[in-house]
Amino acid sequence: MRERLYLFDTTLRDGGQTTGIDYSVEDKRQVAELIDSLGIDYIEGGYPGANLTDTQFFAHRPGLRARFAAFGMTKRAGRSAANDPGLAALLAADADAIVLVAKAWDYHVELALGISLDENLAGIRDSVAACRAAGREVMLDAEHFFDGYKANPSYALDCIKAGYDAGARWLVLCDTNGGTLPHDVTEIVTAVCSVMPGSHVGIHAHNDTDNAVANSLAAVRAGARQIQGTLNGIGERCGNANLVSLIPSLVLKPEFAARFELGVSERQLASLTKVSHAFDELLNRAPYRHAPYVGASAFATKAGIHASAVAKDPRTYEHVPPETVGNTRKILVSDQAGRSNILAELERLGVPVQRDDPRIARLLDEVKEKEALGYAYEGADASFALLARRVLGKVPEFFDVERFSVSVERRYNAAGERVTVSEAIVKVTVDGESLISAAEGNGPVHALDLALRKDLGKYQRYIGDLQLLDYRVRIFQGGSDAVTRVLIECGDSEGRRWSTVGVSANIIDASFQALVDSMTYKLLLAGAE
Ligand SMILES: CC(=O)SCCNC(=O)CCNC(=O)[C@H](O)C(C)(C)COP(=O)(O)OP(=O)(O)OC[C@H]1O[C@@H](n2cnc3c(N)ncnc32)[C@H](O)[C@@H]1OP(=O)(O)O
Ligand SMILES: CC(=O)C(=O)O
16 A cells, blocks of 8 residues: 655745745736646645735635645744734635744754744744644644754754644654755654654755755655645745656656655646646746756757667657656757667658668768758757758759848938838749849848748748747857857747758858748748649
8 A cells, every 4th residue: 555645835935935036916826726737735825924915815715626825934932822913814814724934953043033942842832733723734844954953953853843742734844955965864854753753744855955856755765755845946045846856756766656646647747847838938937948857858869879779669768758747759850860860850750761761871961061060950840851851852942042132221210210220132033033022120130031021922822821939049169260050930820830040150141041941841831832
């Protein structure tokens, strides 16, 4: 029979202490729903009474499947629990559980609180008892437990015992400064669980040594049965234990899966990548490509030797199947590639080719030569598709660019204001007919884009819904000269997205190459003839 392991999410409380993150009430509601969709047991909504947002959030409690927890501190020194405004605000909040933070390090009690060690124990007892008397489930967040245990083990233990005796359901050992390493966590949690029931012990790890996840797993192995953490590891300073990394390790790694049961179903696990990215979207930041399990690179294979083995069996280079966490396998084409990468990418792009086609070796050589000049195909799938189709003789000559020119001029407009105007002229040949178009744009690339797509003759009807979505420039040293690489991302009304690359010593020329590839790829996608 497997033991139940409880997950506690503090994205909305400790996560709110992250630099650069400032939730609104509506943000909190949306994040709570995201967390709840994963099957987490507890969601800590914030600190009612500490600020208006949190107080309002608790005033209109979200409808959640998880137990909803309110955070606050034990009563202030010199006040009774019944006469403490902070505690009163916590009790007034509509929450199933109350999390009380209490000092467990003698040094902090004497310095930060300025009270005796016994007064602190009495404060813990009285505060927990008051919350229990109000019918709430109580958790004691034992702040600085690990540092406190190292300094004075019997006092740190007395603090959590005081909470337990007064009725706290959970005693959460906090590595508040985040400096504890996994071997210390193992030793200290083992010692705690030899005198307290592990089924009441939790872990709250910070990531200041990049060990918050490792420390949480060590605590579970040593007997703790509740893990606190956040979505994508946000939290004070370097963050908290990342639940997005912890959940799949607990569910998929045999050592944990065989011993423990979580509230997260297979279907919920498969939504992890989506939830993690949706959270970043809400925070208005790009998802971290290299995030374990859910990053775009987590199951991306670039090296030729790896790709060749992955084609035979993905388990050769994947520690878990990507689909279990809702991620996907990617085989990238670059100067690190071999034939296997090329074949896998051609298959993904739907380009039919025999495995022993001698043109594959030519294509691989061409990729490596162009990458040496500065092209980067791992981020430009459409340019690779065109290169491959050209080598395989499968790209129609839709249009030919005879010439283009761009000018940038600063002048006064009719209202006497100073404006900078970009104008472009593009001359193309379509089916033997010369077509000249001119356009003005916000900048030179915008003007070129508009001029190029203004008149493509009989192909015009295929490109009406083409949209330029992203434009990135990188300047680097190629040989003795500076080289500019431009990556462009485009999309269309059918929700398709593709990327192209252009390289030149001249930024406009590099941009134009990428624009032309983009237009050509769109015509291919549209089946233009
Ligand atoms: C480890 C953690 O992450 S704990 C959570 C930390 N999170 C936050 O602090 C965010 C929300 N906090 C706040 O909005 C404010 O700090 C408030 C509203 C809680 C308190 O504000 P203020 O009354 O102005 O006090 P201030 O923040 O300056 O200092 C904290 C006070 O609480 C006392 N205190 C700290 N921890 C505890 C505790 N566990 N039990 C009792 N008192 C405590 C401190 O000694 C200090 O008292 P003092 O004012 O007599 O010196
Ligand atoms: C309670 C808490 O957030 C900490 O000790 O880190």
